[in-house]
Amino acid sequence: MTAIAASCLAPMTSAARPIGKKVRSPVALYANVGRDLTRYEVDVEAFTLTRRETITLPDSVQYAWPHRSRRFLYVATSNTAPGNGAAPGNSHHLVALKIEEGSGALTPHGLPVAIPTRPIHLSTDISSENILVAFNKPSGLRVYKINDDFTVDGEVAQAGPIDPGIYAHQARVTPDNKLAILVTRGNEGTPTHAEEPGAIKLFDYENGRLSNEISIAPDGGRNFGPRHLDFHPTQPWIFLSIETQNQVALLRMKDGRVVPELLFRTGTLAEPDRRRARQAAGAIHVHPNGRFVYVANRAEQTEELSGTQVFKGGENGIAVFAIDPGSGQPTVIQHVDSRGIHPRTFHIDPSGRMLVAEHNLPVTVRDGDALRLVAAGLSVFRIEDDGKLEFMRKYDVDVGAQSMFWMGMVVI
Template identity: 35%
Template sequence: MDRNFAEPDEPAAQESPSPLREEMERPAILYVAVGRRMLSFAISPIDGELVPRDDIALPERVQYAWPHPHLPILYAACADRSAAGREKPFQICVLARGRDGGLSLAAEPAELSARPIHLCTDPAGTHLLTAFGGNPGIMVHRLLPDGTLGAEKPQAAGFRFGVKPHQVRVLPSGGTAVLVERGAKGFGTPDYRAGSLNVFRFDGDVLENAGTVSPGLELAPRGFNPRHLDFHPELSLAYVALEEQNELAVFRLRGDGFDPVPLASPTTLQNPMQQQPRQDCGTVHMHPKGGIVYTANRNDGYIGGHAGPSWIVPDPVPVFPGGENSISVFRLRSDGLPELVQTADSHGLHPRCFALTPDGESLVAGNLAPTIFEEQGQRRAVPANLAVFRVGSDGTLTFRRRHDIDTGREMIWWMGIAD
């Protein structure tokens, strides 16, 4: 187990920043999707200021994006669910990243037959996997040497994709892929359906069913609705965010699959016994150096939902009725099991996505939409925003600044960081 993070009572020494080093290093670039617009910002390592770099309009709304592991390429899954009757509402855009962080289309967008929900490359950067939600499935493209899309690789029939897939990842070994299936929330009601981790052997072109993990009630007494996962950089462990359960489940990786029994499932909430409606766990990310795992706690306050599509801000903007919008910080023991040490207020509504800079020294959370907070009888309007945190030597978060985003009728649907 790495020791890059000091224990709280043994603070790590702080090095003085070198001006020459800062001048030579390329700044991390933050990419933010607001509808069809992809914004980019440089992140100042000095004070966390976000400096606007570029603003490009893509053909359709951005659902998710993923950087190539070696090339200055960003893959964007575009999915305009309101485009009924349009010929090409679903696409993959291959975006070239300039030295200043600006984006440009590297090739013509590739048309898709269904709405993409997530995409990723394999660790070698030779293939792109795209997951579909409403029409469950996976598509595999071979990537050309310049990072653009090559041929789609035909897949065999008969896969188990489950209900509402939400993420696809390739394990660090490169030989196994996993499709994270949310199932259907509503535990204790007829609407509930358990989700699963659907595992596929992956030989570089062809996927083959390898098993399904979905713990029963004896192991997951509050249900099992996984949404997002990440992997430990050294230990054979996966950390899985359980959406409705607001828990972080830990699974051991063995060979080309997952042990069926979770090692632990601690709560991600500060006050789990006072849980409000529409409280969900979201994204999970491992710190680049290991030793710490972060999860997002999300509550949009739209009790009963609203009539518009899920990416449209309600009009009028509602008063937030209560719930946790925060980033949970888990310190990992030597065996990789997590201990909750902090829940840091996200300083806005519903941090759907967050990301860490490659050096692990900053974290940015994307608070999805505007809201109105009521505190001691006073109402305070808070726009959609990007909240910047400093990551301490022990992995805990200190709020630095808030960068407000005028989303109009859209939301901050995705955000990520690339160097």
């Protein structure tokens, strides 16, 4: 996906569309605050977002993905809070929403379907006949059928149990619709808990059914915490964001399989030796023209200062990499501040001219001898012809006691 983002809306992009070509169809951006999912009208010429109506869903939005027709949006919701220490919730759903052609307004389409635990990611297969849902705790992968009327049906029965690894974070289907990939992050070691290894789980995929599982786990998954991947639009390349090592790497496909060796494990941080708090690589998206790949860098830890929790410091922004057209090797060409704390997700509009990053929470930061609050919100960037980003504006969002957790754009 050059996806929605995450990310994650690759089916809606045009791989051959160069930078600078005008989009003929309007674009909608959707972003949540807790249970509320708001539509923004996108002007890719002026680089502006105009807030429109809001729809309230059963639980807080975790992730969303459009049907290939662009007329429906499938949303995963949960009342479980993020993080390993969160208490388990009791309400988790898949929700189908109808997208109004031309405006992008959302309306419910069928009844929400209950699912067992908090979903952390979902995507449809290439034909949009099924929804793949990744669950982080306990780690899992389930497939749900999309009915002929585009509502969500029940779970697709599998022939037997699978090994879902530790802390699944993303589920994708390869562009040929023949392999399902479950990215499992594992967990970093702490003074009281040993490291839990990460892995990439691969399955043969046919009509929603998973089989013949294999695992890619360099060095047994030690020092390997993958988060998200994205596919190159024309080459057999898969770009991987490795969260816990703050790296981007390349996988290759050959003869319909994923070659297990990771190539070009390249750092994402501008100052890798200056760690002020935990850093985590985040969402990853390949530009629609296939020349660049973008990765989020995130930091959000705080410390107490005179009774106030204050940001410890760290890199929050987007790392921009040029892709070698022969080998696929990513080479960093820019680090840009995203103008907020913790850009959990970002997305590139289908024309490849605009990038929008979402920051999930307000955080107090030091400003000289004073303190100031950096709001949650949406930062808008122009994508130049050389792939680099130019900051245009930020839209602050008052999230109250909730958080922004997901956003993405769809041609409507």
